[in-house]
Amino acid sequence: xxxxxPAIEIQGVYTAYxxxxxxxxxxxxxxxxxxxxxxxxxxxxxxxxxxxxxxxxMLPITHGNALVCGHNVRGNGVQVRCRVGYLLQxxxxxxxxxxxxxxxxxxxxxxxxxxxxxxxxxxxxAVKKALALLxxxxxxxxxxxxxxxxxxxxxxxxxxxARDPEILLLDEPFSNLDMFARxxxxxxxxxxxxxxxxxxxVSHAFDDLPxxxxxxLVMQEGKIALDRECSPGEVEQVIRNAGNGTRNA
Amino acid sequence: xxxxxxxxxIVCHAVEAMLFASVACAVLGVIITQIQISSIxxxxxxxxxxxxxxxxxLSLNSTICAIIxxxxxxxxIGPLSDKARVSADTALGLLFGISMAVxxxxxxxxQTLGKGFSAMGLLFGDVISLYREEIYLLAxxxxxxxxxxxxxxxxxxGIIFNKKxxxxxxxxxxxxxxxxxxVIALTVALCIPIIxxxxxxxxxxxxxxxxxxFCYRLSAMFVVAPLVAAAISVxxxxxxxxxxxxxxxxxxxxxxxxxxxxxxxxxxxxxxxRKS
Numbered sequence: 001x002x003x004x005x006p007a008i009e010i011q012g013v014y015t016a017y018x019x020x021x022x023x024x025x026x027x028x029x030x031x032x033x034x035x036x037x038x039x040x041x042x043x044x045x046x047x048x049x050x051x052x053x054x055x056x057x058m059l060p061i062t063h064g065n066a067l068v069c070g071h072n073v074r075g076n077g078v079q080v081r082c083r084v085g086y087l088l089q090x091x092x093x094x095x096x097x098x099x100x101x102x103x104x105x106x107x108x109x110x111x112x113x114x115x116x117x118x119x120x121x122x123x124x125x126a127v128k129k130a131l132a133l134l135x136x137x138x139x140x141x142x143x144x145x146x147x148x149x150x151x152x153x154x155x156x157x158x159x160x161x162a163r164d165p166e167i168l169l170l171d172e173p174f175s176n177l178d179m180f181a182r183x184x185x186x187x188x189x190x191x192x193x194x195x196x197x198x199x200x201x202v203s204h205a206f207d208d209l210p211x212x213x214x215x216x217l218v219m220q221e222g223k224i225a226l227d228r229e230c231s232p233g234e235v236e237q238v239i240r241n242a243g244n245g246t247r248n249a
Numbered sequence: 250x251x252x253x254x255x256x257x258x259i260v261c262h263a264v265e266a267m268l269f270a271s272v273a274c275a276v277l278g279v280i281i282t283q284i285q286i287s288s289i290x291x292x293x294x295x296x297x298x299x300x301x302x303x304x305x306x307l308s309l310n311s312t313i314c315a316i317i318x319x320x321x322x323x324x325x326i327g328p329l330s331d332k333a334r335v336s337a338d339t340a341l342g343l344l345f346g347i348s349m350a351v352x353x354x355x356x357x358x359x360q361t362l363g364k365g366f367s368a369m370g371l372l373f374g375d376v377i378s379l380y381r382e383e384i385y386l387l388a389x390x391x392x393x394x395x396x397x398x399x400x401x402x403x404x405x406x407g408i409i410f411n412k413k414x415x416x417x418x419x420x421x422x423x424x425x426x427x428x429x430x431x432v433i434a435l436t437v438a439l440c441i442p443i444i445x446x447x448x449x450x451x452x453x454x455x456x457x458x459x460x461x462x463f464c465y466r467l468s469a470m471f472v473v474a475p476l477v478a479a480a481i482s483v484x485x486x487x488x489x490x491x492x493x494x495x496x497x498x499x500x501x502x503x504x505x506x507x508x509x510x511x512x513x514x515x516x517x518x519x520x521x522x523r524k525s
Contacts, residue, residue, distance in 0.1 A: 058416060081419040088413060096517070098283070098467045099410055107410060110403050111419015118403070143465050156414075163418065 005070055007167050007198040008032040008055060013064035015054045023062060024050040026222040034166070035196040037189070037210055039203060041239035042219035048202040049089065051219065052169040055200075056084045069166050082111040085160030089171040089202075093152060095145040101155050102140040105130055108159035123162075130162035133188060149176035157185070167198040174205040182208045206236040218242035250388065260490050262384055263376040267482040267500065269387040270440040273394040274452035275478035277433050279470045280398070282457040283409040289326065289430070290453035292341040292348065293437040296322035299352035301441070306355045312383070316438035322348070323434035324427065376443050376486060376496045383442065390439050397432050398471060401425055406467055444497050451501040452478065459508050462515035481507060 008030065015025040025047050032038055040048045053059040055068055057077030066073040069083040085108075093099075108130070109123045131137045134154045139147065144155060153176045160168060168189075174182045182205065189199050190210040209232035216238050218226040226242040251268075255261040281287050300318025304311040322344050329340040398405060404425045407415035416422045437449060444452055456478035460470040485500025512518075 056417065058413075078419050078421060081417060086417040088417065091411075091414075096461060097410070098461065098464055098470055099406070100466060103406070103466070104410065107403075107407050107414070108418055110407050110415075113403070115404070115421075116400060159414075159418070 005067070006031050007034045007036070007069065009067040010055070011065050013054060013066055014062045015050055015059050016062050017059070024059075024222050025054060027064070028054075028222075028224055029064075030217070030224065030227070032198060032200070032215075034198055035193055036198050036215055037193045037212070038198070038200045038215045038217060039206075039209065039235055040200065040217045040219060041202075041204075041235075041242075042225070046219035047222040048219050049171055050222070052086065052171055052200065052202065055167070056081050056086050056169060058086075078111065082163065083166045085163055085165035085168045087153075087156055087160055087168075087170045087173055090175060091152065091156060092149055093145045095143075097143065097145040099144050100141050101136065101144055101147070102127060102131070104144050104155055105158045105162050108162035112163055126162045126164065127158075130158040133161055134158045135184065150178055150181055153177060154181065154185075165197065167200065168192065170199065170201040170203075172203060173201055174203060174208050186210060206232075206239075209235060250384075259377050260487070262379055262381070263486045263490055263496060264483055265384050266376050266379050266387055266443045267486040267496070268479055269384070269391040270443050271452055271456070271478035271482035271500075272475040273387070273391040273436045274440060274444075274449070275456035275475040276394045276398055276471060277436055278453040278455075278457040278478075279460065279467070279474050280405060280409065280429060281433065281453055282461070283467070283470075286338075286341075287450075287454050288338060288341045288345075289433060290437055291450050292326075292345040293319045293322050293434050294441060294449045295345055295348040295352065297438045297441050299348040299355075300438075302352045302355040302359075306359055312438070312442065315441055316435060318348070319434040319438035320431060323430035326430060375445075377490070379443065383439075386439055387443070390436050394432060394436055395475075397428070401428070402468075405429070409467065448497050448501045451504055452482075455501075455504040455508050456481075459504075459511045462508075462511040462517060465517075477507065478504070 010028055010030045013025055013028045014023040016023040028051065040051065042048055050059060054061060054066065055073070057068070057073040057080045061074055068080045071080050073080055105127045106119055106123065109119065109126060113119065113123065128137070131140055134157060136151065136154050136158060139151060139155070144152060147155065153173070157170075157173065173185060177185065186208045190212070193199050193210065211232060213229050213231055214235065215229050216226065216235055217224055218239055220242075226238070228238065230238050251261050251265055252258070255264055281289055297315035297319040300314040300316070301311040303318070304314025325344060326340050329343065404415075404420050407418065407420045408422055408426060408429075412422055412426075440449055440452070456474040457470065459477050460473035464470045464473055481503050482500050485503050486496050488494065489496035489499045
């Protein structure tokens with residue numbers, strides 16, 4: 001069931017890695033509506049991935065509050081992650097990994113199924129639909145380790161889509177893809193946004209954005225330095241200017 | 250349990266022990282090798298060895314002390330690698346060192362006091378001097394290991410695939426991972442009297458490694474590994490007792506030979522492409 005209210009509501013959030021002397025996110029406040037397409041930019045180490053992992057509850061919030069899909073992230077990380085897809089950055093699998101593509105995509109449903117439940121018809125249908133969306137049905141029985149980096153990336157994206165997520169967090173989703181795959185994924189993400197799914201991507205590939213206004217967040221030293229809407233053609237310049245502005249300040 | 254097939258009580262006990270121990274170790278071995286924590290078995294075996302030595306020194310039941318030590322190590326690995334911010338491998342190395350130090354200290358001290366202590370049984374196993382209760386315990390742990398994998402199959406596969414991805418899809422990784430370590434520790438501690446602390450490693454790693462040469466799916470590995478382990482272990486026990494050879498070392502050698510053959514004939518290394 002889809003929750004009501006904004007997709008993400010974060011107030012004064014601080015996130016710190018265990019043992020770190022300084023927080024990686026500092027006093028971050030942010031509201032993201034349903035069906036928004038958000039691009040996060042900023043230099044390496046600015047806190048982009050940390051922000052994604054704070055949203056889905058994989059990193060602990062030390063101060064502040066975060067509501068995601070109507071759930072308080074603190075103490076409800078598992079429930080949040082059942083509604084939020086997260087494509088991790090740069091993954092590749094060993095050729096001997098004993099999992100087929102279909103099995104990997106099915107894993108996307110495991111959290112939703114809960115403990116002790118076996119995959120049912122609904123789960124198998126969701127997997128088939130996700131494979132079809134990514135146009136990789138023909139790879140279903142192939143071992144994931146035998147695929148190229150781009151194909152593996154598509155499989156992991158299908159794994160996230162199989163969950164029927166309300167929010168998709170994508171960390172460098174275009175990094176291993178060829179130009180045809182990038183265009184196809186871009187079209188798919190645009191369609192998902194139209195269907196009301198919130199898409200948040202960390203990317204440096206600014207050619208692959210939807211042909212519609214997007215919201216841009218620029219992270220600098222664990223803070224949001226800029227938050228504005230702009231056309232896809234402006235994104236690169238806006239992020240560049242925000243970076244220069246902070247450096248010159 | 251198998252008296253109707255093997256009338257000789259000693260041989261029957263040995264076969265039963267090898268069968269249950271090999272199936273339990275092989276099932277858990279698939280998890281251990283796929284998460285790449287095979288040194289866990291080695292460390293737990295030595296912790297159990299240390300526990301048994303302490304038990305003997307304090308005139309307590311050495312098997313129970315071995316189980317407690319193995320389980321304690323299982324519960325220390327996770328928190329030690331989390332809190333001390335070291336890899337699980339380093340945590341295992343630290344615990345292995347402590348276990349060996351404790352074991353050697355107590356064995357040496359007992360010798361100084363004039364108390365005899367034979368470490369051979371614990372190091373290399375002894376299948377013919379097992380009590381019926383110990384075989385029942387092994388049967389129970391074998392069932393526990395199989396049921397554990399069947400019931401938590403999807404969580405286990407998620408963790409094996411990638412712990413971080415498993416966490417991101419909503420699997421409760423930590424409780425399942427610790428439960429996994431607990432079952433492994435229990436199995437290792439109970440198998441030490443049969444297989445021995447040093448040879449146990451072969452049972453934990455080799456059947457899974459053999460299965461990996463032929464299986465493209467994890468579910469197939471969970472079937473092939475225990476079948477291979479059971480067949481070779483029962484054959485080893487029968488051959489060892491028939492020809493008066495040490496059972497556990499003989500079975501370890503047989504498992505290793507089958508692994509070499511599996512590597513040679515594995516279809517995974519064959520190139521089937523033909524230019525038409």
